[in-house]
Amino acid sequence: YYALGRLTTSLPFSPLVSLRGLSAVFGILLIPATYWLMRELFGRGLIPWVSATLVAFSPLQYLYAQEARQYALWTLLVVAASAALQRALRRDDVINWGVYGTLVTLGLYSHLLFVLLIPVHAVYGYLASQSNNAPFLPKARRWGMVTSAALIAFIPWLLVILVNLV
Numbered sequence: 001y002y003a004l005g006r007l008t009t010s011l012p013f014s015p016l017v018s019l020r021g022l023s024a025v026f027g028i029l030l031i032p033a034t035y036w037l038m039r040e041l042f043g044r045g046l047i048p049w050v051s052a053t054l055v056a057f058s059p060l061q062y063l064y065a066q067e068a069r070q071y072a073l074w075t076l077l078v079v080a081a082s083a084a085l086q087r088a089l090r091r092d093d094v095i096n097w098g099v100y101g102t103l104v105t106l107g108l109y110s111h112l113l114f115v116l117l118i119p120v121h122a123v124y125g126y127l128a129s130q131s132n133n134a135p136f137l138p139k140a141r142r143w144g145m146v147t148s149a150a151l152i153a154f155i156p157w158l159l160v161i162l163v164n165l166v
Contacts, residue, residue: 001070001110019068026072027065031056033076037083040090070110077107078117085121088146089128089139101146108154112161118147 001022008018034055038048055061064071081103088096107114125143129136 001073004073005068016068020066023067023069023072024065026076027061030061030065030072030076030079033079033083037079037086040083040086074107074111074114077103077110077114081107081117082121085125085143086128088142089125092139092142097142097146101150104147104150105153108150109157121147 005019005022008022009015011018013021031052035048035052038051042048061072061075064075081100084096084100084103088100104114104118107117122143125139126136128134129139
């Protein structure tokens with residue numbers, strides 16, 4: 001987020017407007033991401049539209065979308081990574097697992113609390129495979145490889161955190 005913020009402050013606007021505009025863009029992108037997640041979970045129908053509308057009119061989302069902090073990006077990546085996981089579990093191809101891994105990596109770089117979503121996704125993947133009577137092990141291996149790659153990509157930032165703790 002802060003690297004993107006640094007890029008936006010070089011635009012010919014005031015730095016505050018640039019940073020808040022960046023968060024506003026992420027807040028706006030949260031609406032279609034919510035639609036995508038609900039579409040992956042519930043298919044076509046009214047639920048994706050109602051969910052996207054609720055997010056669009058949510059006061060908390062409106063607050064995050066105007067702050068010059070990383071919360072709007074974090075929320076967007078949580079929703080998008082969850083939708084990408086659902087799609088990867090359903091389609092089970094390399095491209096969708098790659099999209100999921102990219103979103104997890106970006107999520108780890110956006111906020112440290114994103115790491116808490118990884119075990120939640122693991123439990124969801126297990127429960128989803130049990131309810132569908134689908135073979136669990138091949139998808140679990142793919143999820144493990146993608147998540148491991150995301151965590152390996154996060155190691156440089158983790159080293160920075162550990163060095164600065166001491």
